[in-house]
Amino acid sequence: MGSDIAQGRVALVTGASRGIGRAIAKSLAADGAAVAVNYRANAEAAQQTADEIQGAGGRAITVQADVADKSAVEAMAERVTKELGPIDILVNNAALLIPGELLDYKEEDLDRMWGANVKGVLYCTGAVVGSMIERKYGRIINLSSNAAMGTAFPGTTMYAATKAAVAILTKRFAFDFGKHGITVNAVLPGFTVTEMTTGGKPPEQVRQILETVSSRSMMARPGEVEDIAHVVSFLASDKTSFMTGQYLMADGGRIDYLTHT
Numbered sequence: 001m002g003s004d005i006a007q008g009r010v011a012l013v014t015g016a017s018r019g020i021g022r023a024i025a026k027s028l029a030a031d032g033a034a035v036a037v038n039y040r041a042n043a044e045a046a047q048q049t050a051d052e053i054q055g056a057g058g059r060a061i062t063v064q065a066d067v068a069d070k071s072a073v074e075a076m077a078e079r080v081t082k083e084l085g086p087i088d089i090l091v092n093n094a095a096l097l098i099p100g101e102l103l104d105y106k107e108e109d110l111d112r113m114w115g116a117n118v119k120g121v122l123y124c125t126g127a128v129v130g131s132m133i134e135r136k137y138g139r140i141i142n143l144s145s146n147a148a149m150g151t152a153f154p155g156t157t158m159y160a161a162t163k164a165a166v167a168i169l170t171k172r173f174a175f176d177f178g179k180h181g182i183t184v185n186a187v188l189p190g191f192t193v194t195e196m197t198t199g200g201k202p203p204e205q206v207r208q209i210l211e212t213v214s215s216r217s218m219m220a221r222p223g224e225v226e227d228i229a230h231v232v233s234f235l236a237s238d239k240t241s242f243m244t245g246q247y248l249m250a251d252g253g254r255i256d257y258l259t260h261t
Contacts, residue, residue: 005237007032010084012077014038014067014124015094017045019194020143023225024091025049027233029058033089036080037062040094059084067094067120068112077127087128089139089236092121092166097196099155110158117162121169129177138182139236142170143228146190146251150258153191163188167247174245183244185235190251192223218253227252 011028015021017039026049029035035053037060039046046062053060061083065076080087096116098109121142132138144167147153147160167186174184191197191213198206213222231250234240 003030004032005239006089006233009033009088009236010036010080010086011089011091011236012036012038012063012080012087012124012128013091013093014120015040016049017042018049019196020189020192020225020228021091021093022049023229024093024232025060026053026056027226027229028089028091028236029053029060030056031233031237033236034059034084036060036076036084036087038067038076038094039064040066066116067092067124068115070119070123070126073120073123074127077124081131086131086135088132088135088137089141090124090128091141091143091232091236092124093143094120095143095162097156097159099159101155101157105158113159113162114165117159118165118169121166125169125173129173129182132182133177133180136181138177138180139240140173140177140182140184141232141235142166142184142186143232144170144186144188144247146188146249146254148188149247149249151190151251151254152256152258170247171245178244183235183240185240185244185246185248187228187231187235188247188249188251189228190217190223190249190254192225192228194225216254216256217251218255221252223250223252 011033016025016037050060065072145163148163170186
């Protein structure tokens with residue numbers, strides 16, 4: 001494996017069967033953490049993530065739970081604790097992105113996103129923070145989005161609302177739990193190439209999206225999953241023990257914000 005900055009730690013990464021979550025799980029494992037790979041439905045993909053970690057000399061298990069289901073989340077936390085040990089690092093990554101704007105949106109779509117993106121953060125944090133308080137240690141990293149801060153990419157208004165909720169929960173949880181030695185921070189990715197952002201789209205549409213994103217980025221490229229995973233690994237380390245309630249924007253310097261004030 002890689003470094004040992006998380007040696008002996010136990011990490012739970014939600015939505016880790018693919019995309020950014022998979023990259024985060026592998027990065028934390030490379031840092032020495034034992035990793036619980038959460039998934040909702042794709043057991044095969046989750047097992048692939050665990051296999052890759054184990055193949056590189058790390059320790060990983062897969063754990064099924066819909067993060068929008070409180071009882072399932074509580075059972076997941078119990079199983080991870082039993083099999084790997086108390087959870088030191090929680091990465092709230094699982095999320096849904098269902099495109100739509102106010103005038104053409106379905107209420108059930110918003111409910112689904114709210115359940116995964118917001119309730120998932122509430123339930124997972126609630127399931128692990130008690131043990132962190134007892135041990136006076138914890139790292140909680142929430143995946144929000146630069147959409148929460150006002151990017152002008154169309155079709156993401158309702159998604160942005162859920163991710164703005166994640167951002168303010170980060171601040172509030174940092175306030176609530178800091179005295180117990182727990183840091184709570186958020187990573188706000190910009191457009192990142194994953195199955196969620198490009199899957200199901202014809203190649204020409206994907207090419208146009210990537211060109212548009214690149215033209216609106218100071219780095220002149222879209223994000224890669226490793227770009228986000230490395231930021232999460234930094235926040236999960238002991239090197240950030242005096243850093244909490246913060247938003248780390250990882251969007252390549254996007255310039256298409258609705259406002260710069």
